[in-house]
Amino acid sequence: MVAAFAVAPVVLVTLLIGLRGVAAMRTTSDFLVASRRVSPLLNSAAVSGEYLSAASFLGVAGLMVKDGVGALWYPVGFTAGYIAMLVLVAAPMRRSGALTVPDFAEARLASPALRRLAAVVVLVIGTLYLVPQFRTAGLVLTAVGGTPYWVGVVIAGAAVSITLALGGMRAATYVQAFQFVLKLVLFLVPAIWLVLQVGADDRYAAVHPVEFTHFARETPVSFEIDVTLEIREPTTVRTDDGGTKLLPPGEMTAKSGQRLVFAEGAPVPEVRGGAPLGGADWQRPLLDLDGAGYPLLGTWAVLIATMLGTMGLPHVLMRFHTSPDGRAARRTAAITVSLLGVFYLFPGVYGVLGRVLVPELYLSGATDTVVVALPSQVDNGWAGSLFTALLTAGAFAAFLATSLGLLLVVSGAIAHDLMPGGLRRLRATVLFAAVAMVLLALPAARLDAGLLVTWGFTVAASTFCPLLVLGIWWGRLTAAGAISGVLAGLLSSSGSIAFALFGPRVGGWVGLLISQPAPWTVPLAFGVMLVVSLRGRPPSWSTAAMLRLHLDEQPEQFPSSPSAHRSSAVRRIGRRLNR
Template sequence: MPGLVTIGLLVTASMVIGVYGVRAARATTPDFLVASRRVAPGWNALAIAGEYVSAASVLGLAGLMLKYGIGSLWYAVGFTAGYVVAAALVAGPMRRSGAYTVPDFADYRLGSRPIRRLCAVIVLVIMWLYLVPQFKGAGVVLHLVSGTPYWVGVVLAGAVVTVSITVGGMRSATYVQAFHYLVKLLFIAVPAVFLVVRAGADARSEALRVDVTEWSRPLLDIEGAGQPLLATWSVLLATTLGAAGLPHVVMRFHTSATARTARRVAVGVIVLLGLFYLFPAVYGLLGRVFTPGLGTGGDTDTVTIVLPGAIVPGAWGSVLTAVVATGAFAAFLSTSSGLLLALAGGLTHDLSRASVPRLRRAVAAGALVAVVLSLPARSVDINVAVGWAFAVAASTFCPLLVLGIWWRGLTPAGAAAGLVAGVLSATGAALASVVTEAAGAAAVLLAQPAAWTVPLAFAVMVAVSRAGPPPPAWAERAVLRLHAPDPPHH
């Protein structure tokens, strides 16, 4: 019952903060999508970190460490390094483009409505791939702490996020996500420190000893395929380049007043993420000592929730479990908020004429589809589904943004060919990894396809652009505008 109480308090506080955000909201499309570009840098960095630290970070990373060992920390490295790429290559120019969404940018840079619609469809693919593990995590956590059926947590998370976003858009999401980051950091970090102390010196030594042979080669061997270097390289490509192409991440840069502010926000996010990722590793390492059964047939995604009770039995264990579960639930809610906003933008702003009522209906429709997809997805590893979303983003929007910003030679035909090649290869590989029994390098290249799908998308964009007619004269002016200095502010 403590878990139900604390999660109930979190949901109530989130709704109250969301309603507070409504007071400052305006009934306009720019305000709904990007808060009229007036979010303060500190709030924005907290909100982006809150949005980004998802079920994959809170539950999935610890579960992967339990399953595969210390090499799984490469996921955290990639998740954080993605913002280095975003700050260096994408944040400033994207803000100068004046676009709200990735399809907006494609329309601005390439002057092509079909490419805008193609990008909008890819947004939907990425967002639903990313939303399913969030709602799955909510269902699993609520079931663990209260015994309610799995579907209850899925539906509850969908309903809470839908209400919060439909009433206040980006402003409500910003305040709620900043609050959720602080909740996640406090509710995951404090129990982690307590569990390390309570576990005792012998258990701490055993946790490190379990991985001692892996510290010298901290590489990720997915499903025992025997290709740790290839798997690690592919995971790093997907997580690092995928972060720079995630639609809800890109949309966040447009809430800043200037390009310089957008870059400052990205640097702040790197600091906040680096701080948070210190703690899921604790649950994974201690879980290998106290809950080894989860790694040999159980649901590894539950280790963060199960571990406190295994180390501290009784009432205090229940309290710690409730605290950690609340931090995990905050992750699902905050990430889902940003994903639904980007999804609504793709359904309305990019595919048809946008208005606030349409955006609100799109949020509800997008959440409903995600809930329906999440109900049969209980057995899917959270990080697997999130990894697919990152792989698709890395294979589509990352090449589009990097080449569109830094190479004037990109043409609509080249962009379209590269986007189609990237989305078909990445999603096709993910589906093939589920329905086939590949082994060795083939298993890695299907389960983590970024190692070949990202170079393929870049190569196709460049080759088709060079083979066709040159870009129009205005393309050079469009690129120059992306790199022009910010006007002075007084």
């Protein structure tokens, strides 16, 4: 009942706003960039709504419960990425006249091969980022309403695909702007209520953490995913059938769907890869990822991935193409930094309260649900149910807003860059891509949403970040250098991620750099791009192309590449040169 009350209005409003974009959508430009008429304030709200995904609304607090205070470096990297984007990318990207990132790549270097490669990168990033949105939607509805996991996944996929197919980018803009305001209110108000509602002892425990070693009360733990527990001393637990079971010291894998009841005073097992709740490692303001023992390296790995990856996220970059001009794009980025800064003041509140009030989520592997689990722990009456519903609605708004942008760029990569077609093909591709992502999300419940999203940032940082920075600020970049660098970044980052998923477990700093490869894949991509470009010669029109990116817009005056491929931006540039 709570789940239906929370989710139905959000889905209904999303669909109704999607209908608003139908009448205004007649061309590919209308579908992909809303005819470039979105104001900076509306656009910044839409960017913020799109960017505040499941990883932000739920994931940061969940990572804080799992990994400790150091998880607050994630929002630092997210927000810092927009500052870098403001300085280096926003205005030049809009001045390029492109519709998509692959469109920009071909417009800058006149290489259809680079365009196709960039489209493949968009698909990889979109998949890594979109699957955890649908996955967390399924988990949240399961935790709040007891529905099967697949129900939330299918609802999210259906709502997003129908909205986009109907209204394109214009509908997505209004939906995301509305949902940012909704998420901000539904995140801040419950946080303030929780702080006021919990007792003085809980508030003290939240800001003065002590290691969680023994259960303070009888605690049932329902495992949402497979979790490896490290039992330090013999522990007796009660099982679902009412019997008891002795857990001997050593490692034990709790299977998804299993439920164990720990008695009051029973020792708390450790979770492999997580920091003990409230202990010295948990309190340290650095990230010791997977217990590798290299917190400083882990922190830098996350910061490099999130900050540089933000500059390369295709669904965020496409937002700047909706601005009327470069100055509006820069203002959009500046306002976005302020909006995100306000939101990211509050995930830490949920994280420290979650450690005190719902420590069992640390064991069950369901830390992503800590935000929606807190109100019922504070108040089991109507107030707790109301705030649970509000947070569930906000979480679902986060899934939908981010998924809209991601599904749009994935569809654009297929139907505009790889297999170009008209508006009808774009709409059909939206539905096809949504089905594919839902099918990928169904078996992904056991994967960590924060880890998947970080991997998406890593691929973006290793491919599009060097392409954009050098393509915008270095006139000697060549098509061969760009292709080589993007390919090196894509293969190294995705290969490392595949090894982390399917290969043998590797410990120490080597294992850390396999699971979080940004510290070496980003320099590799930049280096390859620079070396290969220096061995070649830039095209004769590269200086004119650079001027177009950096001078204020004066239509019909700045020529660039003489090529005229299917890219709308390149065709326009070619026509200007021939006048």
